[in-house]
Amino acid sequence: MHKFGPILGGAFNFVDQNLFGGKLPITLHDNKQDYSQLKPADQCTKINYPKPDGKLSFDKLSSVFISNTNHEEGQPCHLKLKDSSLPIVRNLPIFAEPAQRYCPAGVYEVNEGGSGAFFQINSQNCLHCKACDIKNPSQNINWTAPEGAGGPTVLLLYQSSASR
Numbered sequence: 001m002h003k004f005g006p007i008l009g010g011a012f013n014f015v016d017q018n019l020f021g022g023k024l025p026i027t028l029h030d031n032k033q034d035y036s037q038l039k040p041a042d043q044c045t046k047i048n049y050p051k052p053d054g055k056l057s058f059d060k061l062s063s064v065f066i067s068n069t070n071h072e073e074g075q076p077c078h079l080k081l082k083d084s085s086l087p088i089v090r091n092l093p094i095f096a097e098p099a100q101r102y103c104p105a106g107v108y109e110v111n112e113g114g115s116g117a118f119f120q121i122n123s124q125n126c127l128h129c130k131a132c133d134i135k136n137p138s139q140n141i142n143w144t145a146p147e148g149a150g151g152p153t154v155l156l157l158y159q160s161s162a163s164r
């Protein structure tokens, strides 16, 4: 779908998944890096999502809470910025700092302080999906393993039951 768009790509996907059971005897490659495909914010229409209703849709932090995500207090931030100025100097003016939106856990925030906008990382909420490491348009975020068994407990339980 990334290569051919939603209609042609969707049709190809339908044939592969539904008629061939995912075993179509050809493989299509898409060699473009995901992070380099991001369009500048001024070329996009802002999407106004409806507020979560608390029944079928939920706010990010409620979902983080039920994932039992936990990281020991005081440990070093496991989300490393190669250049701490890039989120505000480059990503904010060009891409409206997309980390605020692609992170499913609301880890990244742009806040206003006395000396202007600053980038805040709430690493204790990280769900370890690694989207920030892959999607950041400046390739500026390096996800590293946190200390101990920190992270989403639900995923750990799933992984341990899946490995049985």
Ligand code: SF4
Pocket (backbone or CB within 6 Å): 079, 102, 103, 104, 105, 106, 107, 125, 126, 127, 128, 129, 130, 131, 132, 133, 143
């Ligand atoms: S790994 Fe996922 S949850 Fe953690 S900060 Fe990056 S995007 Fe957010």
